[in-house]
Amino acid sequence: MNTILEVRNLSKVFGGGSKTTVRAVDDVSLSIEEGSTFGLLGESGSGKSTLARLIPRLIEPTSGEIIYKGRGLQHLKDRELRTIREQIQIVFQNPFSSLNPRMTVRQLIGEPLIVHKRSSGAALEQQVRDMMNLVGLNPEHTHRFPHEFSGGQRQRIGIARALILEPKLLILDEPTSALDVSVQAQVLNLLVDLQKKLRLTYLLITHDLSVVRYMCDQVALMYLGKIVEQGEKDHVFHSPMHPYTAALLKDIPSTDPDQRMLEQVSLEADIVSAPWSGVGCRFSPRCPAAQTGQCKTIEPQLIGLPERQQVACHLVHTIPET
């Protein structure tokens, strides 16, 4: 398997003054295999969309590296960056606000071809119709406007627009969270089909565990800008090691004796009611297992467990006192 994307120590700080700065993405490293689906999970505000925008450099990182197919993107000239951007596309969360309401479907799906000077005239028209077929839209409807479609159909338009340049890597930022539950499965099934047909790689952002369970090969959990646990989905789901992951997955019974201490974890406080002071483990204000010593004073690093996932938690890497 080849690595298609690698992110190394990527950070994004918003704001200037020290009081207003937000470390939206804080020293994140991850690696995605070609043809796989990498799930990025986390609560609202954990930095998922910021990370999504950093990858094709829609926003500029504060520090760190983005390596696509072995090439670092941070020093590319505009022209080279444009070519790479054709290969990395984002499908946005909300198909109601992300599609320009004044553009027809033909314009919406065809626009990237025009912007990237890839097609025009009758050829473009045909490509748009083929793409509409591929994503399950009626190609007779090219002159309709977004408001004439249902939510699920609108997200199909968003997917068509992202696929028209034949990208290799699709970043799906909560592709179904704005949709009715009954429609979500149809869109997810479409994405699974498209991945097989077009040999796509997905970075799938979601806060829905069932979506990760259904779609992903690898998973990373983000908490306040940092990845706190990542690895193969089966490892993480069978034996979540970080108290945060354990809390999110707590309905799934554990068979692993190493993590018995985590079994009773629940998240009573939220990010707002239990803010992080900026020192120690960022999850410690909410962590039922947190101890006073190092959890409050030393930031835990993401460390790999033998044959297993990586976890940033002092309690996992030191033998807990009983």
Ligand SMILES: Nc1ncnc2c1ncn2[C@@H]1O[C@H](COP(=O)(O)OP(=O)(O)OP(=O)(O)O)[C@@H](O)[C@H]1O
């Ligand atoms: N342009 C910006 N300027 C300042 N702060 C920002 C900006 N964009 C995002 N942030 C902040 O960065 C943090 C991460 O936001 P982000 O949108 O990446 O989170 P998210 O995980 O995608 O959340 P959600 O699940 O709600 O979509 C938040 O605290 C947010 O307020």
Ligand SMILES: [Mg+2]
């Ligand atoms: Mg988001």
